[in-house]
Amino acid sequence: MSLLERLNQDMKQAMRAKDKETLSVIRMVKASLQNEAIKLGKDELAEQEELTVLSRELKQRKDSLHEFKEAGRDDLVLKLEDELKILQVYMPKQLSxxxxxxxxxxxxxxxxxxxxxxxxxxxxxxxxxxxxxxxxxxxxxxxxxxxx
The missing domain is CATH 1.10.10.410 (Arc Repressor Mutant, subunit A)
Structure with a gap:
Protein backbone atom coordinates (compact mmCIF):
# COMPACT_ATOMS: atom_id res chain seq x y z
CA MET A 1 0.00 0.00 0.00
CA SER A 2 1.44 3.35 -1.01
CA LEU A 3 1.79 6.20 1.44
CA LEU A 4 -0.97 8.18 -0.27
CA GLU A 5 -3.40 5.25 -0.04
CA ARG A 6 -2.53 4.79 3.62
CA LEU A 7 -3.03 8.50 4.30
CA ASN A 8 -6.43 8.42 2.56
CA GLN A 9 -7.48 5.42 4.62
CA ASP A 10 -6.31 7.00 7.88
CA MET A 11 -7.98 10.27 6.91
CA LYS A 12 -11.31 8.49 6.58
CA GLN A 13 -10.81 6.87 9.98
CA ALA A 14 -9.93 10.21 11.55
CA MET A 15 -13.06 11.76 10.04
CA ARG A 16 -15.24 8.96 11.44
CA ALA A 17 -13.58 9.28 14.85
CA LYS A 18 -13.82 13.09 14.70
CA ASP A 19 -10.09 13.28 15.46
CA LYS A 20 -9.38 16.82 14.27
CA GLU A 21 -5.68 16.77 15.19
CA THR A 22 -4.88 13.65 13.15
CA LEU A 23 -7.06 14.83 10.30
CA SER A 24 -5.26 18.17 10.17
CA VAL A 25 -1.80 16.56 10.09
CA ILE A 26 -2.81 14.05 7.41
CA ARG A 27 -4.24 16.83 5.25
CA MET A 28 -1.02 18.85 5.60
CA VAL A 29 1.10 15.85 4.61
CA LYS A 30 -1.15 15.05 1.65
CA ALA A 31 -0.93 18.66 0.50
CA SER A 32 2.87 18.56 0.77
CA LEU A 33 2.99 15.33 -1.24
CA GLN A 34 0.72 16.78 -3.94
CA ASN A 35 2.74 20.01 -4.07
CA GLU A 36 5.95 18.03 -4.49
CA ALA A 37 4.39 15.95 -7.29
CA ILE A 38 3.30 19.14 -9.07
CA LYS A 39 6.73 20.69 -8.57
CA LEU A 40 8.39 17.62 -10.09
CA GLY A 41 5.78 17.41 -12.86
CA LYS A 42 4.66 13.91 -11.95
CA ASP A 43 1.30 12.29 -11.30
CA GLU A 44 2.64 10.12 -8.51
CA LEU A 45 5.76 10.28 -6.36
CA ALA A 46 8.17 7.39 -5.96
CA GLU A 47 8.59 5.94 -2.47
CA GLN A 48 11.95 7.70 -2.03
CA GLU A 49 10.40 11.06 -2.96
CA GLU A 50 7.53 10.49 -0.53
CA LEU A 51 10.08 9.75 2.17
CA THR A 52 11.89 12.99 1.37
CA VAL A 53 8.67 14.98 1.81
CA LEU A 54 7.84 13.21 5.08
CA SER A 55 11.35 13.81 6.39
CA ARG A 56 11.07 17.49 5.48
CA GLU A 57 7.74 17.76 7.35
CA LEU A 58 9.26 16.09 10.41
CA LYS A 59 12.33 18.31 10.34
CA GLN A 60 10.24 21.47 10.07
CA ARG A 61 8.22 20.46 13.10
CA LYS A 62 11.31 19.52 15.11
CA ASP A 63 12.88 22.89 14.31
CA SER A 64 9.70 24.71 15.29
CA LEU A 65 9.46 22.65 18.47
CA HIS A 66 12.96 23.75 19.47
CA GLU A 67 12.08 27.41 18.78
CA PHE A 68 8.83 27.23 20.75
CA LYS A 69 10.57 25.58 23.72
CA GLU A 70 13.13 28.39 23.80
CA ALA A 71 10.34 30.98 23.62
CA GLY A 72 8.39 29.29 26.43
CA ARG A 73 5.33 28.60 24.26
CA ASP A 74 4.16 25.45 26.04
CA ASP A 75 0.78 25.47 24.27
CA LEU A 76 2.47 25.23 20.86
CA VAL A 77 5.05 22.74 22.13
CA LEU A 78 2.31 20.28 23.12
CA LYS A 79 0.55 20.71 19.77
CA LEU A 80 3.77 20.08 17.82
CA GLU A 81 4.69 17.05 19.94
CA ASP A 82 1.30 15.54 19.06
CA GLU A 83 1.87 16.29 15.37
CA LEU A 84 5.31 14.65 15.53
CA LYS A 85 3.80 11.49 17.04
CA ILE A 86 1.26 11.32 14.23
CA LEU A 87 3.93 11.86 11.54
CA GLN A 88 6.24 9.21 13.05
CA VAL A 89 3.59 6.58 12.26
CA TYR A 90 4.23 7.06 8.53
CA MET A 91 8.02 7.00 8.74
CA PRO A 92 9.97 3.77 8.26
CA LYS A 93 11.32 2.08 11.37
CA GLN A 94 14.22 4.12 12.70
CA LEU A 95 17.66 2.52 12.88
CA SER A 96 19.32 2.23 16.29
Whole structure:
Protein backbone atom coordinates (compact mmCIF):
# COMPACT_ATOMS: atom_id res chain seq x y z
CA MET A 1 0.00 0.00 0.00
CA SER A 2 1.44 3.35 -1.01
CA LEU A 3 1.79 6.20 1.44
CA LEU A 4 -0.97 8.18 -0.27
CA GLU A 5 -3.40 5.25 -0.04
CA ARG A 6 -2.53 4.79 3.62
CA LEU A 7 -3.03 8.50 4.30
CA ASN A 8 -6.43 8.42 2.56
CA GLN A 9 -7.48 5.42 4.62
CA ASP A 10 -6.31 7.00 7.88
CA MET A 11 -7.98 10.27 6.91
CA LYS A 12 -11.31 8.49 6.58
CA GLN A 13 -10.81 6.87 9.98
CA ALA A 14 -9.93 10.21 11.55
CA MET A 15 -13.06 11.76 10.04
CA ARG A 16 -15.24 8.96 11.44
CA ALA A 17 -13.58 9.28 14.85
CA LYS A 18 -13.82 13.09 14.70
CA ASP A 19 -10.09 13.28 15.46
CA LYS A 20 -9.38 16.82 14.27
CA GLU A 21 -5.68 16.77 15.19
CA THR A 22 -4.88 13.65 13.15
CA LEU A 23 -7.06 14.83 10.30
CA SER A 24 -5.26 18.17 10.17
CA VAL A 25 -1.80 16.56 10.09
CA ILE A 26 -2.81 14.05 7.41
CA ARG A 27 -4.24 16.83 5.25
CA MET A 28 -1.02 18.85 5.60
CA VAL A 29 1.10 15.85 4.61
CA LYS A 30 -1.15 15.05 1.65
CA ALA A 31 -0.93 18.66 0.50
CA SER A 32 2.87 18.56 0.77
CA LEU A 33 2.99 15.33 -1.24
CA GLN A 34 0.72 16.78 -3.94
CA ASN A 35 2.74 20.01 -4.07
CA GLU A 36 5.95 18.03 -4.49
CA ALA A 37 4.39 15.95 -7.29
CA ILE A 38 3.30 19.14 -9.07
CA LYS A 39 6.73 20.69 -8.57
CA LEU A 40 8.39 17.62 -10.09
CA GLY A 41 5.78 17.41 -12.86
CA LYS A 42 4.66 13.91 -11.95
CA ASP A 43 1.30 12.29 -11.30
CA GLU A 44 2.64 10.12 -8.51
CA LEU A 45 5.76 10.28 -6.36
CA ALA A 46 8.17 7.39 -5.96
CA GLU A 47 8.59 5.94 -2.47
CA GLN A 48 11.95 7.70 -2.03
CA GLU A 49 10.40 11.06 -2.96
CA GLU A 50 7.53 10.49 -0.53
CA LEU A 51 10.08 9.75 2.17
CA THR A 52 11.89 12.99 1.37
CA VAL A 53 8.67 14.98 1.81
CA LEU A 54 7.84 13.21 5.08
CA SER A 55 11.35 13.81 6.39
CA ARG A 56 11.07 17.49 5.48
CA GLU A 57 7.74 17.76 7.35
CA LEU A 58 9.26 16.09 10.41
CA LYS A 59 12.33 18.31 10.34
CA GLN A 60 10.24 21.47 10.07
CA ARG A 61 8.22 20.46 13.10
CA LYS A 62 11.31 19.52 15.11
CA ASP A 63 12.88 22.89 14.31
CA SER A 64 9.70 24.71 15.29
CA LEU A 65 9.46 22.65 18.47
CA HIS A 66 12.96 23.75 19.47
CA GLU A 67 12.08 27.41 18.78
CA PHE A 68 8.83 27.23 20.75
CA LYS A 69 10.57 25.58 23.72
CA GLU A 70 13.13 28.39 23.80
CA ALA A 71 10.34 30.98 23.62
CA GLY A 72 8.39 29.29 26.43
CA ARG A 73 5.33 28.60 24.26
CA ASP A 74 4.16 25.45 26.04
CA ASP A 75 0.78 25.47 24.27
CA LEU A 76 2.47 25.23 20.86
CA VAL A 77 5.05 22.74 22.13
CA LEU A 78 2.31 20.28 23.12
CA LYS A 79 0.55 20.71 19.77
CA LEU A 80 3.77 20.08 17.82
CA GLU A 81 4.69 17.05 19.94
CA ASP A 82 1.30 15.54 19.06
CA GLU A 83 1.87 16.29 15.37
CA LEU A 84 5.31 14.65 15.53
CA LYS A 85 3.80 11.49 17.04
CA ILE A 86 1.26 11.32 14.23
CA LEU A 87 3.93 11.86 11.54
CA GLN A 88 6.24 9.21 13.05
CA VAL A 89 3.59 6.58 12.26
CA TYR A 90 4.23 7.06 8.53
CA MET A 91 8.02 7.00 8.74
CA PRO A 92 9.97 3.77 8.26
CA LYS A 93 11.32 2.08 11.37
CA GLN A 94 14.22 4.12 12.70
CA LEU A 95 17.66 2.52 12.88
CA SER A 96 19.32 2.23 16.29
CA UNK A 97 22.47 4.22 16.97
CA UNK A 98 24.53 1.02 16.74
CA UNK A 99 23.06 0.17 13.33
CA UNK A 100 23.74 3.69 12.06
CA UNK A 101 27.29 3.54 13.39
CA UNK A 102 27.99 0.25 11.58
CA UNK A 103 26.67 1.75 8.32
CA UNK A 104 28.86 4.83 8.89
CA UNK A 105 32.00 2.72 9.43
CA UNK A 106 31.17 0.59 6.39
CA UNK A 107 30.65 3.66 4.19
CA UNK A 108 33.87 5.31 5.39
CA UNK A 109 35.73 2.18 4.32
CA UNK A 110 33.88 2.05 0.97
CA UNK A 111 34.89 5.58 0.00
CA UNK A 112 38.37 5.26 1.55
CA UNK A 113 37.92 8.33 3.72
CA UNK A 114 40.76 9.20 6.07
CA UNK A 115 40.17 12.69 7.42
CA UNK A 116 37.50 15.32 8.00
CA UNK A 117 38.27 16.66 4.52
CA UNK A 118 36.48 13.58 3.17
CA UNK A 119 33.30 14.37 5.14
CA UNK A 120 31.33 15.47 2.06
CA UNK A 121 32.26 12.35 0.14
CA UNK A 122 31.19 10.14 3.07
CA UNK A 123 27.93 12.00 3.70
CA UNK A 124 27.06 11.90 -0.02
CA UNK A 125 27.44 8.13 -0.11
CA UNK A 126 25.86 7.58 3.30
CA UNK A 127 22.66 9.66 3.29
CA UNK A 128 20.83 7.67 0.59
CA UNK A 129 21.41 4.52 2.67
CA UNK A 130 19.83 5.95 5.83
CA UNK A 131 17.34 8.44 4.37
CA UNK A 132 14.27 8.59 6.56
CA UNK A 133 15.61 5.85 8.80
CA UNK A 134 18.04 7.92 10.86
CA UNK A 135 18.35 11.48 12.07
CA UNK A 136 20.77 13.49 9.92
CA UNK A 137 22.32 15.16 12.97
CA UNK A 138 23.15 11.77 14.49
CA UNK A 139 24.64 10.58 11.21
CA UNK A 140 26.75 13.75 10.94
CA UNK A 141 27.95 13.36 14.53
CA UNK A 142 28.95 9.73 14.01
CA UNK A 143 30.80 10.49 10.77
CA UNK A 144 32.77 13.27 12.48
CA UNK A 145 33.59 10.95 15.37
CA UNK A 146 34.97 8.25 13.05
CA UNK A 147 36.88 10.65 10.80
CA UNK A 148 38.76 12.42 13.59
Missing amino acids: EEEVESIVVETIQEVSATSKKDMGKVMGALMPKVKGKADGALVNQLVQKHLS
